Amino acid sequence: MPQGTDKSHATGGSIVPEKLQEVLPQKVEEKVPNSIHDTGSSAGATDNAGKSHATGDSVVPKPAQEAVPKGLEKALPEGVHPTE
Numbered sequence: 499m500p501q502g503t504d505k506s507h508a509t510g511g512s513i514v515p516e517k518l519q520e521v522l523p524q525k526v527e528e529k530v531p532n533s534i535h536d537t538g539s540s541a542g543a544t545d546n547a548g549k550s551h552a553t554g555d556s557v558v559p560k561p562a563q564e565a566v567p568k569g570l571e572k573a574l575p576e577g578v579h580p581t582e
Contacts, residue, residue: 510536513559518578526573534565554580 506512506519507527512535519527519535528539550556550563551571556579563571563579572581 507537508535509538512536513562515557515559518557518574521575521578526570529567529570530562531565534562551581552579553582556580 504520506516507524508514508519510532512519514522514527514530514535527535528537530537532539548564550560551568552558552563556563558571558574558579571579574581576582
């Protein structure tokens, strides 16, 4: 997985924790719906969204887990959001 950029790419509001925003690659941030993490991107795919795919404790807020696609959840580091 590409390394984060040590900064957030949000241009508006976000419920994603700041530390998580700093480690996520920009492409991942842009896939999160703007209602959860506003990057100004028109992406925000919702495939397989609507439920959490976490298999353990996650630092990602529950509403964010339920709003993002399964592929995005799986792209997060296991230590942040376990899906295995």
